[in-house]
Amino acid sequence: MSEPEEFSQKIEEALRNPRNLGEMEGADAVGTVGSVDCGDMLRMWVKFREEGGKRVIDRATFQTFGCETAIAVASVATELIAGKTPEEALKMDSRELSAPLGPLPPVKIHCAQLVEGALRSALAPDSGPAKNEPLAPTLLESFQGGDAKPKQIRLEPQK
Amino acid sequence: MSELLQRFPGAQRALFRSYHIGGCSSCGFRPDETLAQVCERNAGLPVEEVTETILASHEAEQKMQISPEDLSRRLQESNPPVIVDVRAREEWDAVHIEGSEFLTQELMQEMMTTWPKDREIVFLCHHGVRSLDATSYFAGHGFSNVKSLSGGIDAWSVQVDPSLPRYHVE
Numbered sequence: 217m218s219e220p221e222e223f224s225q226k227i228e229e230a231l232r233n234p235r236n237l238g239e240m241e242g243a244d245a246v247g248t249v250g251s252v253d254c255g256d257m258l259r260m261w262v263k264f265r266e267e268g269g270k271r272v273i274d275r276a277t278f279q280t281f282g283c284e285t286a287i288a289v290a291s292v293a294t295e296l297i298a299g300k301t302p303e304e305a306l307k308m309d310s311r312e313l314s315a316p317l318g319p320l321p322p323v324k325i326h327c328a329q330l331v332e333g334a335l336r337s338a339l340a341p342d343s344g345p346a347k348n349e350p351l352a353p354t355l356l357e358s359f360q361g362g363d364a365k366p367k368q369i370r371l372e373p374q375k
Numbered sequence: 376m377s378e379l380l381q382r383f384p385g386a387q388r389a390l391f392r393s394y395h396i397g398g399c400s401s402c403g404f405r406p407d408e409t410l411a412q413v414c415e416r417n418a419g420l421p422v423e424e425v426t427e428t429i430l431a432s433h434e435a436e437q438k439m440q441i442s443p444e445d446l447s448r449r450l451q452e453s454n455p456p457v458i459v460d461v462r463a464r465e466e467w468d469a470v471h472i473e474g475s476e477f478l479t480q481e482l483m484q485e486m487m488t489t490w491p492k493d494r495e496i497v498f499l500c501h502h503g504v505r506s507l508d509a510t511s512y513f514a515g516h517g518f519s520n521v522k523s524l525s526g527g528i529d530a531w532s533v534q535v536d537p538s539l540p541r542y543h544v545e
């Protein structure tokens with residue numbers, strides 16, 4: 217089986233039975249990345265427990281408007297981090313969090329980063345994206361009217 | 376990146392279609408970043424491959440467009456595409472193609488969450504540039520059958536339906 221086929225089969229498996237999907241009541245931490253507008257929002261809830269004098273992740277759940285890959289990655293990642301301390305979980309990058317799915321095709325790497333971002337936002341909210349420097353105009357701004365200025369329309373006379 | 380975008384106007388659309396970069400504020404880049412830096416922080420994308428993709432973007436964009444005549448023909452056929460208009464509200468109020476949909480936040484969300492990814496969608500704007508951005512944006516989100524009306528509603532007025540007046544935005 218080729219790598220792309222193997223990847224889509226693993227995604228399908230994860231989608232058929234997504235783990236830890238849905239909002240969690242009484243969570244200790246919540247993290248969100250992306251925005252609903254972009255179609256790319258992912259939110260993660262985390263609950264801790266004490267184990268051997270350490271605080272470890274009891275379980276994590278997620279909700280997303282992202283793509284299927286984001287669901288699949290969030291599903292495997294929430295399983296992977298259960299039982300880890302927040303520090304251990306924060307050390308995992310998007311590649312490790314999506315490891316059970318195998319290497320992601322380049323176009324899907326962003327989906328795994330979404331999961332990593334939500335986890336970071338939940339576990340270390342202050343460490344968030346530090347650089348708040350202005351971005352180049354995005355595609356979304358281009359066609360959603362970045363400028364809200366009212367426009368005057370002048371119709372050409374009909375011939 | 377700003378220099379790159381000046382030389383290759385389609386670069387941002389190509390980056391988003393292929394690598395999900397530059398679409399919204401969570402995957403955007405700064406004007407002063409280099410392509411190599413952007414690749415580096417996107418899980419170390421190979422710069423050569425990304426450069427190839429940008430160089431091939433002109434041809435890719437030709438394929439993403441539909442001419443006014445072709446769209447007019449498609450609309451007469453049995454399962455016509457849905458037309459999504461991405462212009463400003465004022466422009467829509469002045470002129471629009473009958474049966475087309477105006478893109479609101481609500482419609483956008485509905486499209487992202489419930490529309491089949493293989494649904495045939497034609498985006499249109501005034502002159503065919505913003506609609507190309509919208510087409511790339513949806514293509515980057517997995518929509519496989521999206522096109523942009525070349526020349527926009529202006530070309531439509533000239534080539535297909537002269538009863539729709541042309542207009543200027545002031």
